[in-house]
Amino acid sequence: MRTFLKGASSAILATAAAVTAVVSVSSIGQAAEFDGVTIEAKLIGGQQYEALYARIPEWEAATGAKVNIISKKNHFELDKEFKSDIAAGTTDWCVGSNHSSFASQYSALYTDLGDLVSKDTVAEFVQANIKAATFDGKLVMLPRAQFDVSALYYQKDLYEDAEKAAAFEDKYGYPLAVPETWAQVKDQAIFFADPPNFYGTQYAGKDEAIVGRYYEMVVAEGGKLFNDDFSPAFNSEEGKRALQWFVDLYDAGAVPAGTTNYLWDDLGNGFASGTIGLNLDWPGWAGFFNDPSASKVAGNVGVAPAPKGSAGVRTGWSGFHGFSVTEDCENKEAAASLVDFLTNEDSQKLESAAGPLPSRTAVWDYVSEQAKGDPYRSEVLAAFKETAATAFAVPPTPLWVETTNIIYPELQAAILGDKTVDEALADAQDSVDELMQEEGVY
Amino acid sequence: MKRLKLPPWLVLLLPAIIILSAVVLIPLVFSLYSSFTSYRLTRPDSIFNWVGLFNYEKAVTDVKFWAAFGRTVLLLAVALNLEMLLGLGLALMVSKVTSGQRLLRTMMMFPMMFSPILVGFQFKFIFNDNVGLVNNALQSLGITDQAIPWLVDGNLAMFSIIFAEVWTATSVFGILILAGLYAIPRDPLEAAKVDGCTSLQSFRYVTLPFLMPFIYIAMAIRSLDVARAYDIVQIMTNGGPARRTELLWTLIGRTGYVDARMGYANAMGYISIFLAIFFTVYFFKKLTQSRRELGMGA
Numbered sequence: 188m189r190t191f192l193k194g195a196s197s198a199i200l201a202t203a204a205a206v207t208a209v210v211s212v213s214s215i216g217q218a219a220e221f222d223g224v225t226i227e228a229k230l231i232g233g234q235q236y237e238a239l240y241a242r243i244p245e246w247e248a249a250t251g252a253k254v255n256i257i258s259k260k261n262h263f264e265l266d267k268e269f270k271s272d273i274a275a276g277t278t279d280w281c282v283g284s285n286h287s288s289f290a291s292q293y294s295a296l297y298t299d300l301g302d303l304v305s306k307d308t309v310a311e312f313v314q315a316n317i318k319a320a321t322f323d324g325k326l327v328m329l330p331r332a333q334f335d336v337s338a339l340y341y342q343k344d345l346y347e348d349a350e351k352a353a354a355f356e357d358k359y360g361y362p363l364a365v366p367e368t369w370a371q372v373k374d375q376a377i378f379f380a381d382p383p384n385f386y387g388t389q390y391a392g393k394d395e396a397i398v399g400r401y402y403e404m405v406v407a408e409g410g411k412l413f414n415d416d417f418s419p420a421f422n423s424e425e426g427k428r429a430l431q432w433f434v435d436l437y438d439a440g441a442v443p444a445g446t447t448n449y450l451w452d453d454l455g456n457g458f459a460s461g462t463i464g465l466n467l468d469w470p471g472w473a474g475f476f477n478d479p480s481a482s483k484v485a486g487n488v489g490v491a492p493a494p495k496g497s498a499g500v501r502t503g504w505s506g507f508h509g510f511s512v513t514e515d516c517e518n519k520e521a522a523a524s525l526v527d528f529l530t531n532e533d534s535q536k537l538e539s540a541a542g543p544l545p546s547r548t549a550v551w552d553y554v555s556e557q558a559k560g561d562p563y564r565s566e567v568l569a570a571f572k573e574t575a576a577t578a579f580a581v582p583p584t585p586l587w588v589e590t591t592n593i594i595y596p597e598l599q600a601a602i603l604g605d606k607t608v609d610e611a612l613a614d615a616q617d618s619v620d621e622l623m624q625e626e627g628v629y
Numbered sequence: 630m631k632r633l634k635l636p637p638w639l640v641l642l643l644p645a646i647i648i649l650s651a652v653v654l655i656p657l658v659f660s661l662y663s664s665f666t667s668y669r670l671t672r673p674d675s676i677f678n679w680v681g682l683f684n685y686e687k688a689v690t691d692v693k694f695w696a697a698f699g700r701t702v703l704l705l706a707v708a709l710n711l712e713m714l715l716g717l718g719l720a721l722m723v724s725k726v727t728s729g730q731r732l733l734r735t736m737m738m739f740p741m742m743f744s745p746i747l748v749g750f751q752f753k754f755i756f757n758d759n760v761g762l763v764n765n766a767l768q769s770l771g772i773t774d775q776a777i778p779w780l781v782d783g784n785l786a787m788f789s790i791i792f793a794e795v796w797t798a799t800s801v802f803g804i805l806i807l808a809g810l811y812a813i814p815r816d817p818l819e820a821a822k823v824d825g826c827t828s829l830q831s832f833r834y835v836t837l838p839f840l841m842p843f844i845y846i847a848m849a850i851r852s853l854d855v856a857r858a859y860d861i862v863q864i865m866t867n868g869g870p871a872r873r874t875e876l877l878w879t880l881i882g883r884t885g886y887v888d889a890r891m892g893y894a895n896a897m898g899y900i901s902i903f904l905a906i907f908f909t910v911y912f913f914k915k916l917t918q919s920r921r922e923l924g925m926g927a
Contacts, residue, residue, distance in 0.1 A: 267886045270670040274891070292671055292889075383759075383768070383776035393869050444778035445758035447870035457759065585671070589888040599871035603781065 221521040222251035227280035228525075229268065231508065232259035235471055239331065239529060239538050246528045252521050254282075262286050262508075263394075266588070269293060281516035282525055285328040287319050287506045288395065291585045294322055297511040301326040303523035311532075316507055316546045319580035328509030329530040330546035332538035333471075336493070336505040336578040338570040339372075340458060340466045340476060341365060343489040345379060354378075365491045369407065369432060369502070372465055372494055373441075379464040380441040388465040389454055390433065392447035397598055398591040399581070400467075403504035404429035406579065407496025413582050416629045421594075422616035428497065430601055430608045437602045447599050459484060467493065467502070473567045474542040490566050492573040505578035507546055544571055586626060593618045660895045668892035670885075675892075684896035693872065694880065694897060701877045701904065704787070705855045708794045709848060715795065716802025716847070717840075723803070724810045734807070737800045745797065749864025752793040756780050756865075780866050783873045790874055793861050798854065802847045809843030810836075841919035849912035856905045877901045 230240065243254050257280060258268060266289050272278050273296055285297070301309070309317060309326065316330045345351070346365060355363040359374050366372045376387025391397050401421075402412050410425025420426075436442050443449070443457065451469070458466040459476055461483035479485040493502045510529055512522040528534065535550040545551055551572070558564035581587050594615045601611035623629060635643075664685070667678045688694050723733050740748075755762045756779035767773045779785050813836060821831040859878040862868065868879035881901065885894030 263887075270886065270889050274670040274673055276673065295671075383764075383774065393867065443759050444776050445781050448780050448866065460760070462759065589890075592883060592888055596869060596872045596875075599869060603871050603873075605783075605871050605873075 219251035221518065221524065224250075224252040224518050224521045225255055226252055226282055226516075226518070226522055226525055227255050227257050228282040229258040229260075229265060229280060229284065230256055230282075231262055231265060231284040231286075233261065235541065235543070236333075236508075238541060239534055242529070242534060242537065243525075246525055250521065250524060252525070254525065262289060266292075269296060272296075278513050279515045279517065281513055281518070281522035283511050283513065285509045285511040287316075287509070288399075288581045288587065290320065290327055290509075290511075291322055291583050291587060293327070293511070294325070294585065296513055297327045298514045298516070298519060299325040299327070300329060300512060300523060300526065303512065303519055304329065304527055308527060311547055311549065312530075313546050313548055313551070315578070319507070319583075320509060322583060328511040329526050330507045330509040331530050332535035332543050332545040332547075332550065333508035334505070334544040334546045334575070335469050335471070335507060336503055336544075336571065336574050337467045337469055338493050338567075338574045339366070339491045340468055340472070341489050341491065342461075342464055342484055343487050345464055346489075365489065366465070366494050367491075369404065369494050369496050373432060373436060376436055376441040376465055377439045380439065382440045382444075384462065386443050386463050387441040388436065388467075389442045389446050389449065389457055389463050390436075390467070391451065391454060392445075392449050392599065392602070393595055394450065395588060395591040395595070396450055397447075398594045399504045401429060401433070401594070401598055402581070403502035403579075404432060404496060406504075407498060407500045407502045409496070409498030409500065413584070417582070417584050417586075417623055418629060419616045419619040419623070422612040425498075426612055427608050430598060430612060433598070433602050434608060438604075447602055458482075470544045470567070470571050471542055473564075477563055488563070490570040492570050501574060501577050503574055503578035505575070505580055542567075544575065584628075586622065586628070589622065590619055593622060661899065663892050664895035664899055666892045668890075668895075670889040670891050680892070684893045685900070687893065688897045688900055693875070694900075696872065697868075697875045697877050697880045698901070698904070700787070700875060701856065701858070701901075704791065704794070704858060704876065705852060705908065708791050708798075708855050709851055711791070711795050712799045712802050712851060713844060713848065715799045717806055717844075719799065719803040720806035720810055723807060734804070737803050739800075740797045741800050743797065745860035746864055748793055748797050749861040752789060752796075752861070753780070753865045756789045781870055781873075786866055786870075786874045790862055790865055793865065794855065794858065797861070798851060801851055802844070805843050805847040806840055809840045813839045838919065838923060842916055842923070845912050845916035845919060849909055849916070852908040852912060853905055856901075856908060877904070 230236070240256070247253055258265070260268065262284070265284060269283065270292075272280075273293070278296055283297070285293070290297075304326075309329075312330060313334075316334065317326065320326060320328045320330060346363060352363040355375070355378055358378065361371075363375070366375055372388060378387065379385065380387040390400055405412055405421055405426050408425040408429050410421065410423050410429070412419070412421050414420045437446070443462075449457070454466065454468060455472045455475065457463050458468065458472070459482035473490065476482050476488045477485050482488075495501050510526040512519055512526060516522045530546075532547060532549060535545045535547050536553060539545045539550060539554050540557075545554060555565075555568055555572075558568050584590070597606070597611040597615035597618075600606040601608050606614070663676060665679060665681060666676055667680050667683075668676045719737065723730060723737065726733060743751075754760075758764055758776045758778045758781065761779070763779065764773075764777055767777065777785070779789050817835050817839075818831060821835050826834070857878055858876055859882060862874060862876055862879050863882070866874045868875035868883070877897070878901075881894050881897050884897065885891050
């Protein structure tokens with residue numbers, strides 16, 4: 188009897204709750220579309236990403252849903268966490284930060300946003316980005332305003348000294364000007380270097396970072412990293428020329444001796460410290476480099492499009508951040524609505540106001556318009572727009588990260604002189620080939 | 630029906646057995662099993678893909694694995710001996726101090742209180758070639774005008790890591806040996822003095838044998854610590870550049886979690902465990918032997 192009463196009372200309560208929910212939804216209409224829904228999210232953390240997250244309460248107020256951020260880490264840490272989640276089957280959280288370089292690994296984790304977001308919305312993004320976010324016909328993420336491609340930052344006064352210019356022309360036989368090719372970058376970097384006080388340039392020296400830099404240099408030399416069947420193709424003349432560029436600069440002392448240990452933060456801070464002449468770097472640093480409270484080169488920073496390799500092709504390894512919805516998410520519509528909100532026009536305007544590049548066509552136009560009164564910002568945007576026009580994403584293989592882990596120690600070995608360029612590339616090519624065969628890629 | 634009655638010893642041990650199975654035995658068996666599969670974290674169904682001894686064969690024939698193995702043994706040998714010598718010296722000096730000894734003992738333990746990750750970051754900054762403390766000091770003092778690549782050069786990078794390890798763990802030896810010094814009976818030392826031993830002789834033939842059991846215990850503990858060295862190295866060099874500081878666990882960690890090849894990583898892990906087992910058995914043998922010499926049991 189007691190059990191019956193208990194059951195009956197819960198039924199009444201449930202009905203009452205349902206009625207209330209219906210009433211509240213209909214009374215405020217669309218506004219409470221996802222009342223009572225909680226979306227768990229794992230997002231990339233870091234100061235430059237926070238401004239966007241401050242908009243989340245607006246979405247919560249508009250939809251009635253709640254967002255619970257259960258993890259906030261950089262992408263390398265998130266990557267490990269996602270892999271552990273996949274292994275443990277704990278993938279019922281809903282929204283995850285994603286990156287074009289990592290995305291191909293998580294094909295089973297994320298759902299197809301093509302089914303959840305309208306075609307019109309998708310059409311508003313830069314289509315090259317949408318293509319790079321689509322794997323096997325599945326749109327796995329919507330890009331946020333964090334499109335990344337690298338352009339060449341330089342210290343302007345290096346090109347304003349007549350004595351220096353004459354000495355350079357004497358030595359190299361052509362006038363000193365902001366470099367348009369990587370061969371010129373090499374000449375100038377060696378010419379400007381005065382270690383340990385000043386270095387001509389620098390490069391990311393480990394992990395995926397150096398492989399990305401090498402990859403774009405191979406492309407600029409007219410080669411490729413992989414054949415169409417994903418067999419390695421970098422042990423070629425183009426691949427060797429590309430690696431030789433890194434080796435020559437290191438041997439000449441034109442880059443800091445510790446460069447093989449440097450990642451993005453070390454590079455950005457290095458250029459801001461005023462000890463680096465030329466620096467291929469991401470758009471996110473533009474504001475920082477020209478901020479007098481943070482950078483010694485503020486007011487002296489020029490930005491040019493990424494130089495070209497000997498094949499006449501610009502380097503343009505690009506990537507972008509985005510948001511994905513998991514396959515196991517209980518309320519995919521709500522999650523997709525959040526992703527849509529975080530990548531909509533207003534969100535992208537907000538994020539790109541601080542410097543990062545947008546991934547929506549309309550926002551590109553908007554930021555160019557906004558920058559009109561600011562010559563530095565206009566120069567930055569022009570340089571990055573030019574570079575973005577021929578940018579390319581990483582090869583779409585789920586084994587990309589693993590491949591980079593095989594290649595980078597070999598590149599380092601050549602740079603540090605443990606192996607010759609030929610030996611290093613042959614070893615790297617063999618190991619990648621072995622991996623691809625082991626994984627049944629071909 | 631007769632109720633199943635377990636013997637009392639089993640009932641009493643059951644909670645321990647259940648907990649140990651859950652947290653040690655099952656994961657151990659599972660990881661051992663996975664080392665015979667092509668298990669990848671990103672493809673959970675690959676756990677059923679039995680590949681026999683493939684992962685073990687791959688590891689055993691991989692030059693990179695054995696290079697990392699050799700480097701780990703080198704780190705163990707150098708770091709343990711240095712820590713032991715410095716710890717012994719530290720303990721002998723502290724034991725002679727008459728006032729403020731308690732404060733000194735506490736101060737000695739400071740490095741142990743920092744998380745290894747933070748120690749890694751601290752030394753990564755100290756040894757940075759461009760903005761680091763060491764290079765700046767050397768350049769300001771006019772000792773060098775070069776930017777010494779502490780974390781890049783093959784020998785210097787290993788030295789920097791050993792330096793960080795020694796800085797953080799010498800006090801483990803210091804504290805244990807100090808405890809040993811307090812436990813030494815006064816009679817044999819006084820007898821040695823009466824017999825005309827010099828202080829060096831009484832240290833070598835009386836104090837040191839008494840300290841050996843403590844030293845071996847510290848060695849066994851630290852050998853396990855160093856054999857699984859990961860955090861400090863991961864932060865300072867991540868095993869690089871060009872694998873110059875690659876140790877077993879940076880290699881295994883990357884293979885398992887970044888490359889997602891857990892089956893292969895587990896196989897390497899099982900081979901590596903032998904290293905830890907070898908050192909533990911070796912030091913315990915030494916410990917028993919030195920206790921026997923002191924007449925402290927079989």
